[in-house]
Amino acid sequence: MRIEIICTGDEVLTGKIVNTNFSTMSQKLEDFGLSVRWGTIVGDDRQTLLAAFRLAAGRVDAVIVNGGLGPTIDDLSQEVAAEAVGVDLVLNEAWLARMEEFFQRRSRVMPPNNRKQAMLPAGAEVLDNPIGTACGFALDIGGARFFFTPGVPRELNRMLEEQIIPRLLALSGVTAVIHLKRFHSYGLGESHIDALLAGVEDLVPDGSVKLGFRAHYPEIETKLTVRGTDIADVHRKLAPVEQEVRKRLGNFILAEDGQTLEGVVLAALAERGGSLAVVETFTAGHIAARLAHLPGAEKLFCRGIVARDLIQLQDALGLPADFASAALTAAAAELVARAAWRQSGATHALAVLIDLDEGADRIDLGGSIYVGIATEREAVSRRARIVGGREWVRLGAAELGLDCLRRYLHGLPVHQRIDFEKV
């Protein structure tokens, strides 16, 4: 099935807002084996919208139109849809009642111009929006089925998952259940993962498991899309592939599905009644900022210390007087972690110290990273060198530090060479 996405709105067209709705929609459709063939971006202009609808109607089977369902004068989607089909706009009494109730529950009176949101092209099918006042709808224009969606991301995402994807799958003749399994990893490049996972799809010979990747440095997401007759069939097919992926990527898998590295670290600490102190230099608060604001971190995250200067670090942690004048080493990172452990009373302390190359930012600017972890029982450390400019080093070091802590908490080797490391 050929699908087009039309994003509407002057704010998107003029670049005032980045069009994340397009990538979110396209990615989500891909996850269900549906491919977008064409994307169109147009402003809040009647003639252009009509031209865009007509072009799409002539070249694809299904169209998702995003935006233009609001209450204001420049929200034109319903009007232009009606014009494209050659029907009138009709008041949808049921949606009007829903909107009035929506405002009542918030102790507000519905402004008169919201009534416009209940005017739908005659014959349109309503697509429910349980969390907003914009009414989604579907209708045929020419040979294509059009789905009209709100611009607010969370309303769009819910409508896409609950209303549109099932209809698209039905239209494309797919009766299967489709399930997406995700693995998040750090330390292996995309082509390396691709090579490591060669052939895993073939563990299910009927082609119902598809492998894909999404890289967002420093992490890479490995995705398995599985089709089955029902959810039991999906799980039966997924089980051996899932197991094989875990075996081949091993310690590099840091989280699965909706989990995050920082969430996994906090959960591992919570499980053992642990707590954490973090010491940072050039990552500059970035590690703390990933962990410490999360719900539940109030008691688990004891303390974070940021210093760029080693004398300040020496002073903040009461380190020996010669600390700042010596070169950074893995042993120094252990010393710092031990001091933070003692000072904070946390069960675990993580120190990430960075010796950044001198000079202006450039693609071959690197940093030597020293990670130390201390507990009551011991201190461990790891050194790595990452090259790729200030931001690349900063993001990589924060990820490396958190990943070392995850490995330590899970009893895995803290030191395992990664692809981003330079000798």
Place this chain on the structure above:
Amino acid sequence: MRIEIICTGDEVLTGKIVNTNFSTMSQKLEDFGLSVRWGTIVGDDRQTLLAAFRLAAGRVDAVIVNGGLGPTIDDLSQEVAAEAVGVDLVLNEAWLARMEEFFQRRSRVMPPNNRKQAMLPAGAEVLDNPIGTACGFALDIGGARFFFTPGVPRELNRMLEEQIIPRLLALSGVTAVIHLKRFHSYGLGESHIDALLAGVEDLVPDGSVKLGFRAHYPEIETKLTVRGTDIADVHRKLAPVEQEVRKRLGNFILAEDGQTLEGVVLAALAERGGSLAVVETFTAGHIAARLAHLPGAEKLFCRGIVARDLIQLQDALGLPADFASAALTAAAAELVARAAWRQSGATHALAVLIDLDEGADRIDLGGSIYVGIATEREAVSRRARIVGGREWVRLGAAELGLDCLRRYLHGLPVHQRIDFEKV
């Protein structure tokens, strides 16, 4: 002049990467008074690309094609452009020499498939790319001028600014010099700024100054686009408007043009030989992470302390034993700032303490924010309440804290009511 942008590439079409190139291009063209009328997104598919080029050639005057100039088999822009015009691809010897030199300077041998990047449609005009191997080019397809650009953002941006925008301005008959002046503010909503600045454009009666906004919470950017016969004319026209904007937005302007709030704060500290310590709770390292990694912050940023729990904070700063059991107040923020000032030896200490509402995240979850600033001379504070969910409070509090420090360093009132504040 009608302009279309065609973004090409499977990674963009499938949503694997967010299409920031589109918004960057569109925004930059808007800044020069050039408006994009239509956006198209297509994959690395010969037939679709050809169809997209032909459609664009029929409906606009100029087209920017982004992506597809790489060395691999799925980079099709040159080939499809040649096909659309009905000419052959010809080796551009000059560009080939440039590429060979590019590799030599990096002590590498040019791989044979890079040669493909020097094959251009016969008659195409070269658009220089001084920082990459992808050769930009321009040619006419039908009635429209097409500009082909690389997908790598920094190469695209440079080519757009240096090569394409001047050509588009010339094509559209603009002989004027166009200049963009930007003001960054925090604390005033977009409609409030719009009202405050009513009529400033009319200070230059010939319509050559245009006002615009771009909101990216918590900051809002106010933009003045000025046209003049030459740069002297631009500055003459801009001067009174610029002065009026500064007068009307006053203390709320936190930075101009390429400056950032954190850069302004660091510069103000550096100017007086000062230094900084920061104490954070729910902002969780976010304030430190904005400042401390910047070039030059090594000596200015003394120390950052993060704690979510008041007992930890009490312990980390050696505060009185009843600190953690008392309610947060502005006085408590002053106390914390004083302690951090003493402990760190910095000339200035900033404390941002947050009392976050209980319960799950929701749109009406708020936080009471207590900002304290301490120096040798005094301690000052400010309280604010922000409502809008965890992320909204966290980002707003970090901005509020940094902005209070900017105001203090510049001798402006630290306490001035902002639009995002609830009573």
